[in-house]
Amino acid sequence: MIDVSDIAVFLGLDVGKGEHHATAVTPAWKEAFDRRLHNSEPKLREVFGKMQAKHGSVLVVVDQPASIGALPLAVARDIGYTTLATRRQLRPMGLWPRGQAPVARIECSSGERHAWLCRLDLAKPVRPMPLVEEAPLDKAMAARQTGPLSRRRYVHCLPLKTLGSCQECHDGTPADPKAYVAQPVQHLLVP
Template identity: 45%
Template sequence: MRPTAWTEVHDPEGVRYGIPTFPWRAAPEGLATRRQLRAAGLRPGGQEPVAQVMRLRRRGRAPLVGYLYRIDHAKPVRPMTPGRAEALAKAMRARRTCPDCGRVAEYCIPTSLGMCVPCAYPTESAALVA
């Protein structure tokens, strides 16, 4: 009998993967991923993952893995302070500022281009404006 994806990733004792592993969307109660904790206003708070959820993918690609943390050990998210908000605003402005022309774009500058779109493609931009 060929193993199914469910049986291949269902390892609640952690023998196969070294950590208890459950199929995608089949995590036990009381455990949550980072995103689920964040949606509930919580953070892992320094705790190590106690389990993982795994979903196999086709054609030999690496499986999708999500680490699970105990909800009862999670801590509340730290509130945004004025200093942290200012630092975040500066960082986002730097990501939107073109190093060539100095213009602040409405979008983050693509790292693949290294400059704003009008600087990267000046002929196309001029044609669109005219």
């Protein structure tokens, strides 16, 4: 966890197509702001600027940062707010936490599921998997997808631990021809 003692207000945005709803609380859980916001850049800048002038440092969490929440998030980042997102929210933006410590943990109302919040300014672009790493993964998947008797590679993993083979070899149930490749396919990336 990182130190958030310098944050004066925590602002949560529930974004919508036409307008958003913003709720801000202080570290002592005193409500500092609770109202609707219009989905226009000048209005967002005006409200965010007033909040920063009144309270100081603000930390922002947006529920849909990769889609309709992109505008308020961009405005908040431009003003200098600290912005947070979960790993699941970072992925559509092409980002990942890249070794940073989580800032906070949020829970759903039932308390059964949780997510870690990471700072957007510290997130890095997702790096593509190099071919050196992709080939061994493909080889491992081929072992799980290839029938030992028929030598067909299926598009799904086979129940090799329970049946010991594909369904067709086990009990004669015909397999859909779209679900497999007839001969074992050699990976094109490996010489």
